[in-house]
Each structure stands twice: as structure tokens, then as C-alpha cells.
Amino acid sequence: xxxxxxxxxxxxxxxxxxxxxxxxxxxxxxxxxxxxxxxxxxxxxxxxxxxxxxxxxxxxxxxxxxxxxxxxxxxxxxxxxxxxxxxxxxxxxxxxxxxxxxxxxxxxxxxxxxxxxxxxxxxxxxxxxxxxxxxxxxxxxxxxxxxxxxxxxxxxxxxxxxx
Amino acid sequence: xxxxxxxxxxxxxxxxxxxxxxxxxxxxxxxxxxxxxxxxxxxxxxxxxxxxxxxxxxxxxxxxxxxxxxxxxxxx
Numbered sequence: 001x002x003x004x005x006x007x008x009x010x011x012x013x014x015x016x017x018x019x020x021x022x023x024x025x026x027x028x029x030x031x032x033x034x035x036x037x038x039x040x041x042x043x044x045x046x047x048x049x050x051x052x053x054x055x056x057x058x059x060x061x062x063x064x065x066x067x068x069x070x071x072x073x074x075x076x077x078x079x080x081x082x083x084x085x086x087x088x089x090x091x092x093x094x095x096x097x098x099x100x101x102x103x104x105x106x107x108x109x110x111x112x113x114x115x116x117x118x119x120x121x122x123x124x125x126x127x128x129x130x131x132x133x134x135x136x137x138x139x140x141x142x143x144x145x146x147x148x149x150x151x152x153x154x155x156x157x158x159x160x161x162x163x
Numbered sequence: 164x165x166x167x168x169x170x171x172x173x174x175x176x177x178x179x180x181x182x183x184x185x186x187x188x189x190x191x192x193x194x195x196x197x198x199x200x201x202x203x204x205x206x207x208x209x210x211x212x213x214x215x216x217x218x219x220x221x222x223x224x225x226x227x228x229x230x231x232x233x234x235x236x237x238x239x
Contacts, residue, residue: 031181
């Protein structure tokens, strides 16, 4: 018999857009979901790079935002390592190691997370600041929201993480 | 120990063993025993923790030469 009657809840703010940090976020999310927890993930700032579509142009308004989108295209296949990325050599080596060890890719982890009911929310303020319109977000994103939604979820959360 | 169902997670690293266990447990009936085989050492701590969180019964673990055999019973 379980000693707590209420279902446990986990919130994860994904602020980072680094491959290694994002992997950790999804491994925690899927692990928690497999333990019957309710999981909500919030993607903000660099985390938005995780939920941008991999293909297609990012429509941006204004010269500076266009430059930013070009330098920060995002998408799961373009996430850098947080350390030792070495002009993308590091991330390719890391992906190779993970493939050899049988560790799922970010896309695979995201698919597993969705199939287990993990909720994914994109932050509207970051989207505005960084020029990421809704159409650019992957279908896995359930909704867009602001900090009040995050705080409402976190106040019910048993585990709240900032990655 | 005799098991009603078996799940092989050889070659899979965390979080895959517990994710697959969670999926498999949905298919089995209350009171039935699942045997999970793994070669990721994390399972030694992970399986009791998973059982505690989900209210299932952790029956025991056998270890030999880097291979782990875990038995759990579906309790709810």
C-alpha cells in the first residue's frame, strides 16, 4: 500500500538549451512519469530551443531578431554541450557515446515523455523576447503560458527543478 | 523464485529499465509476479524506490556476474 494518498507532482523549468542539461531534464521527467508522478515541464529562454521545430525557417521581425534567430536556430538536433562543445565536435562525440550505450536521444525521450502524459509548456515572455512565434513550436508542446501558470503548478509540486 | 511474467532490460540504461517496468506492470494482473533482468547496476536502488513510489511489492534481487534479477509483485 502506498503511504501517501495524493499523487506526487514534479515541475521542471527547462531554462537551458544545452544537450546534456536537456537530457537530464527528460530523464528525470520520464523517470518520474514511470513512477506515477504528474510531470509538467516549462520551457523558457534557451529551453525554447528544445521545443522549436527542427526544420523550416524562423520568421522574425526586424534585423536584430533575424540575426538572433540565425545564430540561435535551435531544434533538438542543434543543441550544444554545456561544456567542451568544441565547435560542435564535443556534441557529436557525446551523441555517439550515448548511441553506443543505448541511451535514447532527446527526441526519443520527448516522445516517451509525451506518451506517458508529461505536459510541456512554452513561456510566452521568452517567446516574445527571442522572437519565437507559436507556429515554430513542435506539436509536442501542449500550451503556452506565463509565470503564474508555472507558480500555480510549482506550489502543488513535491519536486520543483530549475535546469 | 518463480515469476508469472518476465521482462528483459539487458543493454538498457536508466531510465529505460523502470520505464519498461512501468509499461509491463500495466499489462499484468494484481498479485502476479514480474521478473526483471538487467545489467545496469542502478537497478539495485532504483527498483525498490520505484516500488515504494508506485505501491508495488519489492520481493527481492539476485545478483551474479553483473547481471541482476529483480522480482516484484503487482499490489495496486
